[in-house]
Structure formats: C-alpha cells, structure tokens
Amino acid sequence: MRREGSPFTGLSAVAMKEAADHMTSARMHLVMLLVILTAIGSIYAAIGQIKSTVGQDAFLFLHLFTTARQPLPSFVAFLGFLLPLIGIALGFDAVNGEYSRRTMSRILSQPIYRDALLAGKFLGGLLVIGICLVTLWLLVTGLGILTLGLPPTSEEILRGIAFLAASLAYAGVWLAVSMLFSTLFRSPSTSALAALTLWLLFTIFWGMLAPLVAGAIAPVDPFNPITVVHQAEWQQALARISPNTLYGEATTALLDPSTRSLGLIFLNQLQGALMGAPLPFEASALLIWPQLAGLIAAMVVVYTIAYVAFQRQEIRA
Amino acid sequence: MIRVPSLPSAILFAGGLVLCASPVLAQDQTNSTKPTGLWLTTDFPAVTERIGEKPTLPLTLTNAGEPPQRVTISLDGLPKGWSGEVTGDGKPIGAAMVDTDAKQRLELKLTEPKGAKPGTYDFTINAHPAGGAALTLPVSITLAAAAPDKVKIEPKLPALRGTPRSSFDYSLSISNDSPNEATYNLLAQTPPGFVATFKEEYGSQELTSMPIKAGETKTVKLSVKPPKDVKAGLYPVTVAASNGDVHGQARLAMDITGQPNVTLSGPGGRLSGSAEAGKEQTFNFTVGNTGTAPAAAVTLSANTPSGWKASFEPKTLDGLSPDDEKQVVLHLTPSDKAIAGDYMVSLDANGQGTSDSEQFRVTVTTSTLWGAGGLAIIAAAVVVLGFSVNRYGRR
Numbered sequence: 001m002r003r004e005g006s007p008f009t010g011l012s013a014v015a016m017k018e019a020a021d022h023m024t025s026a027r028m029h030l031v032m033l034l035v036i037l038t039a040i041g042s043i044y045a046a047i048g049q050i051k052s053t054v055g056q057d058a059f060l061f062l063h064l065f066t067t068a069r070q071p072l073p074s075f076v077a078f079l080g081f082l083l084p085l086i087g088i089a090l091g092f093d094a095v096n097g098e099y100s101r102r103t104m105s106r107i108l109s110q111p112i113y114r115d116a117l118l119a120g121k122f123l124g125g126l127l128v129i130g131i132c133l134v135t136l137w138l139l140v141t142g143l144g145i146l147t148l149g150l151p152p153t154s155e156e157i158l159r160g161i162a163f164l165a166a167s168l169a170y171a172g173v174w175l176a177v178s179m180l181f182s183t184l185f186r187s188p189s190t191s192a193l194a195a196l197t198l199w200l201l202f203t204i205f206w207g208m209l210a211p212l213v214a215g216a217i218a219p220v221d222p223f224n225p226i227t228v229v230h231q232a233e234w235q236q237a238l239a240r241i242s243p244n245t246l247y248g249e250a251t252t253a254l255l256d257p258s259t260r261s262l263g264l265i266f267l268n269q270l271q272g273a274l275m276g277a278p279l280p281f282e283a284s285a286l287l288i289w290p291q292l293a294g295l296i297a298a299m300v301v302v303y304t305i306a307y308v309a310f311q312r313q314e315i316r317a
Numbered sequence: 318m319i320r321v322p323s324l325p326s327a328i329l330f331a332g333g334l335v336l337c338a339s340p341v342l343a344q345d346q347t348n349s350t351k352p353t354g355l356w357l358t359t360d361f362p363a364v365t366e367r368i369g370e371k372p373t374l375p376l377t378l379t380n381a382g383e384p385p386q387r388v389t390i391s392l393d394g395l396p397k398g399w400s401g402e403v404t405g406d407g408k409p410i411g412a413a414m415v416d417t418d419a420k421q422r423l424e425l426k427l428t429e430p431k432g433a434k435p436g437t438y439d440f441t442i443n444a445h446p447a448g449g450a451a452l453t454l455p456v457s458i459t460l461a462a463a464a465p466d467k468v469k470i471e472p473k474l475p476a477l478r479g480t481p482r483s484s485f486d487y488s489l490s491i492s493n494d495s496p497n498e499a500t501y502n503l504l505a506q507t508p509p510g511f512v513a514t515f516k517e518e519y520g521s522q523e524l525t526s527m528p529i530k531a532g533e534t535k536t537v538k539l540s541v542k543p544p545k546d547v548k549a550g551l552y553p554v555t556v557a558a559s560n561g562d563v564h565g566q567a568r569l570a571m572d573i574t575g576q577p578n579v580t581l582s583g584p585g586g587r588l589s590g591s592a593e594a595g596k597e598q599t600f601n602f603t604v605g606n607t608g609t610a611p612a613a614a615v616t617l618s619a620n621t622p623s624g625w626k627a628s629f630e631p632k633t634l635d636g637l638s639p640d641d642e643k644q645v646v647l648h649l650t651p652s653d654k655a656i657a658g659d660y661m662v663s664l665d666a667n668g669q670g671t672s673d674s675e676q677f678r679v680t681v682t683t684s685t686l687w688g689a690g691g692l693a694i695i696a697a698a699v700v701v702l703g704f705s706v707n708r709y710g711r712r
Contacts, residue, residue, distance in 0.1 A: 115711065261657070271622035272662065283658065286687075289688045
C-alpha cells in the first residue's frame with residue numbers, strides 16, 4: 001500500500017525538539033564539559049609553545065590547533081579522540097531509548113512518518129554537534145586573538161571553516177553509527193557498548209591492526225622492492241577504513257598548509273619540489289576532498305542502513 | 318789680479334777668464350822658486366746663467382809664503398738692484414784670514430733683481446789685506462733668457478681594444494722638461510658616460526695632480542671604463558697634463574667591440590606559473606638581447622624534474638640583434654605523478670658566449686577529476702538512501 005504526502009513532514013519539528021532535548025540533557029553537558037576542558041588545556045599549552053618560539057610563520061592560528069606540548073596532545077588529536085564520544089553520547093539511545101521509555105508508539109501516533117522521526121533525530125543530533133563545534137572553534141580563535149594579539153588571516157579562516165566541516169562529517173559518521181546500533185539493539189546499554197567498542201577499535205587498535213593485516217595480504221619479499229610499496233599501499237588502504245584515519249589526514253592537510261600529499265611519495269616526485277612552500281587553500285581542499293567525501297558517504301551509508309533497519313522494525317511491541 | 322811681491326812682473330791672462338798667476342808657470346820661470354803672496358781666485362770669472370737661477374761663484378783665497386793676514390772682502394760695482402753676499406762655511410762674512418800656505422774657500426751668492434733683463438753684468442770683488450795693496454777680481458755674469466717650460470705626455474700604448482665590460486688601462490709617461498719643479502693637473506676628456514681615473518703606476522690611489530721635478534719623467538695609469546650599454550666603435554680620449562702655464566696632451570683611442578647579452582624573462586615578467594599535473598601548459602617567455610652586438614644562435618633549454626616534459630618553440634633563435642626581443646613558447650607538462658605544490662624548473666637561454674638562466678616556479682595543481690569522483694561517491698550514497706526511502710518509506 002502506498003501512502004501519500006512527503007515522508008519528511010514534521011522533520012523540522014522533530015529535529016528542533018531533539019536538539020533542544022540534547023542541549024538540556026545532563027549527558028551532553030558532561031561530555032561538552034570534558035571536551036571544553038581538554039580543549040582549553042591543549043590550547044593553553046599550544047599558546048605557551050608558540051609564544052616561546054622565535055620565528056616567523058604565516059599560519060600562526062593554525063598552529064593553535066596542531067601544536068602539542070608534553071604531556072598534552074594537540075587540540076586536533078583531542079578532537080579526533082573525543083568527537084566520536086559526542087556522536088555516541090547523542091545517538092546511542094536514539095531509537096531504543098524511545099522503546100524503553102515506551103514513547104515510540106506515542107510519537108508515531110502523531111501525523112508523521114517514521115522517516116521523519118529517524119531523520120529528525122539524526123539532523124537534531126548533527127545540529128547540536130555543529131553548534132558545539134562552532135562554539136569550540138570560536139572559543140579557540142578568540143583565545144588565540146587574545147593571547148597572540150593577532151587577527152587570523154582570511155586563508156586561516158577558510159582553512160578553519162573547512163576544518164569545521166571535516167569535524168562535523170567525522171562526528172556525523174559516529175552519530176550515524178551509534179544510531180544504527182540503537183536501532184539494531186533493543187537495550188541502550190548494549191548499543192552504547194557496541195558503539196564504544198567500535199570507537200576503541202578504530203581510534204586505538206586500528207593503527208596496530210592495519211600493518212598486521214597488510215603484512216598478511218602482501219608479504220614483503222626482500223629481493224623485490226616493489227613488494228614493500230605494495231604492502232605500504234595495502235596498509236594505507238586498510239588504515240583508511242577507519243574514520244579516525246580519514247579525519248586525521250584531512251585535518252593534517254587543512255591545518256598544515258605545507259602538506260603536499262597524504263599518500264606514498266616516491267623520491268622522483270620530490271625532485272625539484274620546493275619543500276615547505278604552503279599550498280593554496282584550493283589545492284589543500286582538493287587534497288583532502290577524497291577523505292571528506294569518504295566521511296560524508298560513510299555517514300550517508302550508515303544512516304541508510306539504520307534507516308532500512310528502522311523502517312522494517314516492528315514498533316508496536 | 319794677484320799681488321806678487323817677490324816676482325818682478327805679474328803674469329796676467331787678461332783676455333782669459335781666469336785672472337790668476339799660475340804657481341806652476343811662476344815656478345817654471347823662477348826655476349823652482351815658489352811664488353809667494355796672496356791670491357783671490359775663482360774657477361770661472363765669466364759665466365752665463367739663466368734668469369731666475371741665482372748665480373753662485375766659488376772663491377778661493379790663497380796664501381803662499383806670507384804671514385797670516387786679515388783680508389777684508391767687498392763687492393764693487395754691482396749693477397743696480399743686484400745684491401751679493403760672501404759666505405764662508407755657510408755664514409756671511411766681511412773678512413777672512415788665511416794661514417801661511419793655506420787656502421780659504423769662500424762663496425759669493427748673487428741675487429738678481431726681479432725682471433732682470435738678459436745681458437752681461439760686470440762687477441769687481443775686492444780683497445784688502447791689512448796693510449797691503451788691494452786685490453781685485455773682475456767678474457762678468459751674463460744672464461740668458463730662461464728656457465721655456467715644457468711638459469710632455471706620452472702613452473706607451475695609445476690604442477686599446479676591449480668589450481664594454483673591460484677596463485681600458487693606459488700607461489702614460491709625463492715628463493717635465495722645464496727648468497723648475499711643477500705640479501701638473503691631470504685631465505682626461507672622454508665621450509659622455511665614460512669614467513676616467515688616474516692612478517699611480519703601482520698603487521690604487523686616484524690622482525688629480527702630480528708634482529714632477531725638473532727634467533723628471535713619471536708614469537701614471539689612466540683607466541677608462543665605458544658605460545655598459547655603449548655601442549661598438551672607436552672612441553677618442555684626450556689626456557692632458559697642465560699647470561696653467563704649460564699644457565701637454567696626447568690622444569688615445571678606445572676600440573670597443575660589442576658583446577651580446579642574452580636575457581630571459583617569464584610571462585609578464587613573472588617567474589612563476591601554474592600547471593596541472595599531466596597536462597601541457599604553455600608559457601610565453603621573452604628572449605632579449607641587452608648587449609651591444611648581435612647574439613648568433615641562442616639555444617633554449619629547460620632542466621625539469623624527472624618525468625616532466627618541457628620544450629621551447631622555437632628551440633633556437635638565429636641571430637638576435639641588440640635591443641631586440643623575441644617571444645618563445647615553453648610547452649611544459651608536469652609529470653602526472655607530480656604532487657600538488659611548487660616545483661622549480663630551471664630554464665636556460667644560451668647564446669655563444671652569453672647566457673641567462675632563470676628559475677621558474679611552477680605551482681602544480683592536481684586534476685579535479687578526483688574531486689568529481691568524490692562527489693560521485695557521495696551521490697551514490699545519497700541515491701542508495703533515496704532508493705531505500707522510496708522502497709521502505711512512509712510507514
């Protein structure tokens with residue numbers, strides 16, 4: 001039986017309500033507090049490091065994000081680690097939480113389709129993440145202006161905005177993943193654990209697994225140098241399955257303009273190259289576009305799987 | 318005149334210039350009897366001097382066999398305006414004493430008046446021994462007109478040949494043929510834009526003038542630097558030494574041969590451009606000749622990173638006249654494996670004996686085809702979503 005009307009009627013109402021719920025939830029406050037505290041810590045360390053460095057740099061503001069000082073990692077490294085946590089926190093009980101609170105049938109008795117409910121929950125979460133990221137970014141830039149006494153250049157602002165977009169896509173992937181688990185598992189704790197497992201796997205263990213698997217797929221023959229290249233290519237391809245790797249590469253190229261390539265480089269490609277010369281923003285954007293496209297596509301695909309699973313579920317239980 | 322008390326007659330060489338009795342002659346005549354008496358003698362009693370040179374006469378007071386005597390010496394009949402002074406041991410004296418059988422050397426210094434005319438001037442030197450007859454020595458001085466001052470300048474090599482970049486070094490001998498020391502200003506007249514400097518023969522000090530003693534010859538070095546853009550040709554240089562009164566000059570020649578100077582400049586004067594990896598890009602370069610002679614064959618070449626292709630069109634320029642410019646096109650294809658960013662390509666324009674090399678900075682952009690690929694992946698994901706919405710939607 002075909003039903004009439006747009007499947008997305010009421011989408012904005014659900015999204016705004018969901019966003020408002022997240023904004024006031026204690027869970028969100030705790031996670032954001034964690035993120036902001038670590039951010040301030042790493043930025044403060046970075047400013048100390050930058051101030052003690054004598055030298056000219058055209059991209060001082062970008063160094064705010066990437067400079068690390070022992071024992072703190074850089075702001076970008078923190079984000080790569082903690083952004084999935086925000087996504088998981090916002091999405092792990094998106095669907096099964098409604099079941100456990102027995103509110104699902106009540107919502108769906110309203111004149112909206114399930115399409116709008118899931119899409120609204122996803123967009124609401126994405127909106128909250130976006131707001132948090134923009135706030136964080138402004139906070140960092142403001143701290144930078146205050147302590148460095150310099151305004152950022154237009155190039156730095158462009159790169160910062162692209163960095164925001166990449167961060168949003170990265171967090172979106174983890175939001176979609178956690179929503180998928182919340183659709184698949186009836187218990188919120190199970191879905192949360194599943195999402196956290198995947199997060200730990202990708203952020204911590206994937207970097208160790210990828211060389212092992214690559215070594216098994218393409219073993220190195222000591223008498224054939226090309227096998228080394230093959231193994232390195234395999235290793236990189238496997239590492240790029242992890243959204244964490246993609247995000248790391250994207251931020252590296254965006255925040256360090258002298259990054260010219262993210263893959264394997266042969267020496268003859270470097271002949272005559274001027275090392276250290278910054279790339280224009282367009283070239284950097286072109287360089288990370290595959291990574292960004294991969295993140296966006298992964299987000300859409302994971303959401304689609306969650307959507308299909310949700311649409312086919314029995315919800316009157 | 319000599320007083321010869323012991324001789325019956327004095328032997329006078331009246332026509333001669335030396336007015337003295339030769340003791341040798343006297344000895345001959347008196348059969349080994351030495352003449353005794355007092356003599357006042359001078360070597361040359363009639364001399365010719367140039368005007369301006371103070372005449373000096375050496376006098377000798379001789380006492381042979383006489384007791385020591387005081388002899389007063391005075392000048393008589395000096396022409397008007399003249400002054401004279403007799404000195405002994407460098408001090409002015411009025412009288413002298415001579416021991417027996419001794420000689421006293423004296424000197425008469427004469428000063429002529431300013432503007433003294435050439436001619437012969439006569440006067441007498443008197444010597445009065447105490448209690449004896451006066452001795453007189455007539456002297457005749459002829460003043461001759463001074464020789465005119467003269468300075469001569471003579472180049473060792475009057476014509477040199479070189480390129481506009483070379484320095485032309487002339488060696489000049491300046492001789493002062495005047496009777497006096499003089500300071501000469503050194504002057505060089507060159508075509509406009511040429512720089513001429515005088516230097517010591519072995520030294521780096523620049524000179525404007527130089528003192529030269531009478532009759533001396535000194536060597537100075539004149540180096541002339543032509544302007545860089547001077548046309549080929551023969552250029553005259555006049556060099557002179559002058560001190561206001563006299564002037565000596567010589568003509569030098571500079572034969573400047575032309576030299577080509579090839580320059581290479583990038584599109585619009587810039588030395589950077591951008592090209593897409595794996596795609597041919599053309600850049601317009603300008604080859605110019607800022608030299609003064611035509612460049613025969615200018616070969617253009619490019620030194621690129623490996624895997625790049627670069628060729629000039631045309632590869633060779635036949636003959637580029639001075640101040641001429643020609644356009645050449647550089648076809649540059651970065652390697653398709655080139656990574657995004659800046660590369661350096663070195664370009665050479667090589668004429669015969671002249672060349673120019675430029676570093677051309679190429680910003681390699683990568684193909685946006687992959688960008689479209691990324692969009693396609695996202696579009697595929699969205700299509701899958703749309704399909705599933707269509708299939709499972711609106712429940």
